Amino acid sequence: MIELQHLEKRFGESLAVQDLNLIFPDGELTALLGPSGCGKTTTLRMINRLIEPSGGQVLLNGQDTRALKPEALRRGIGYVIQQVGLFPHLNVAQNVATVPDLLGRDRRATAARVDELLDLVGLDPDTFRHKRPGELSGGQAQRVGVARALAADPPVLLMDEPFGALDPLARDRLQDAFRDIQRRLRKTVVMVTHDIDEALRLGDRVALMNAGRLEQFGTPDDLIHRPVSDFVRQFLGEDAALRQLAGQPVGQFMAPLPSGPSPALPAVAVEATLNARSALGVLLREGTDRLTVTRDGQPVGTVGWQDLRSPGTERP
Numbered sequence: 001m002i003e004l005q006h007l008e009k010r011f012g013e014s015l016a017v018q019d020l021n022l023i024f025p026d027g028e029l030t031a032l033l034g035p036s037g038c039g040k041t042t043t044l045r046m047i048n049r050l051i052e053p054s055g056g057q058v059l060l061n062g063q064d065t066r067a068l069k070p071e072a073l074r075r076g077i078g079y080v081i082q083q084v085g086l087f088p089h090l091n092v093a094q095n096v097a098t099v100p101d102l103l104g105r106d107r108r109a110t111a112a113r114v115d116e117l118l119d120l121v122g123l124d125p126d127t128f129r130h131k132r133p134g135e136l137s138g139g140q141a142q143r144v145g146v147a148r149a150l151a152a153d154p155p156v157l158l159m160d161e162p163f164g165a166l167d168p169l170a171r172d173r174l175q176d177a178f179r180d181i182q183r184r185l186r187k188t189v190v191m192v193t194h195d196i197d198e199a200l201r202l203g204d205r206v207a208l209m210n211a212g213r214l215e216q217f218g219t220p221d222d223l224i225h226r227p228v229s230d231f232v233r234q235f236l237g238e239d240a241a242l243r244q245l246a247g248q249p250v251g252q253f254m255a256p257l258p259s260g261p262s263p264a265l266p267a268v269a270v271e272a273t274l275n276a277r278s279a280l281g282v283l284l285r286e287g288t289d290r291l292t293v294t295r296d297g298q299p300v301g302t303v304g305w306q307d308l309r310s311p312g313t314e315r316p
């Protein structure tokens with residue numbers, strides 16, 4: 001668990017971060033969201049002490065990070081940035097193995113781990129192991145960056161606009177891949193983004209900052225349906241709820257079929273993997289109030305307006 005207590009950063013006369021109190025829960029992804037210049041990156045970099053706080057403290061599993069050597073601290077915290085910063089003269093495998101090598105881990109075990117990680121981020125090891133960073137697309141390089149950050153198996157991962165430089169298609173793909181990875185690995189992730197959709201899509205929780213202060217901390221649902229201020233409402237925009245739906249499969253919102261004999265099902269069916277916003281579109285277009293939800297063509301549940309307003313309990 002990472003805890004920020006009265007954290008503050010002063011640059012000359014101006015306060016970039018002020019009296020920030022936040023807990024990043026273990027195993028969850030928290031998105032640090034907010035307009036440009038609100039202090040997101042400064043906050044992130046105070047966690048691994050790339051920036052030293054002017055006041056307050058950061059606790060990592062209860063320990064004040066000032067008590068740790070910055071290098072030792074950073075070895076236990078993966079860090080992914082937008083300009084991946086791969087070493088151009090090293091190949092992909094060597095780049096991913098940087099930290100395990102530094103830690104003196106067994107070579108053969110590291111090579112196996114590199115292949116496993118390349119697989120995990122969706123790069124075929126045989127194709128990519130020996131490529132140089134200059135031979136990769138932006139999306140591929142970013143995947144290598146993620147694999148490298150995971151290589152030492154750090155419990156904590158800090159990510160600064162990790163998908164920001166990618167075209168929308170590559171960004172979507174990598175966000176999906178990363179969401180799957182995070183479901184499996186359950187790292188404690190803090191991700192800086194100014195992209196509202198990304199925060200709502202990937203964040204278990206969202207910390208929305210405004211001018212160096214925390215405006216609201218909560219689940220995406222909290223921010224959308226229970227905004228604490230006009231700033232939150234305006235920053236997310238009126239269509240926030242719709243945009244959140246776009247990032248989630250309709251299967252997450254359905255009411256499962258009761259066991260026993262099948263009841264009469266709505267005539268129009270959609271697959272559970274369809275995004276919930278499109279399912280809403282189908283409801284509107286067909287002028288009906290419920291849809292059947294299928295998996296591989298088999299009915300598994302039904303979904304209606306009310307279900308799409310608030311996520312059901314069936315989240316995977």
Ligand SMILES: Nc1ncnc2c1ncn2[C@@H]1O[C@H](COP(=O)(O)OP(=O)(O)OP(=O)(O)O)[C@@H](O)[C@H]1O
Nearest residue numbers: 011015016034035036037038039040041042043194
């Ligand atoms: N090294 C520095 N010296 C002086 N001021 C700085 C420095 N780093 C950041 N700032 C200022 O602190 C404030 C917060 O910057 P920060 O980079 O944390 O914002 P951000 O929310 O990450 O913004 P963006 O989304 O644009 O990256 C800004 O006003 C910025 O100009």
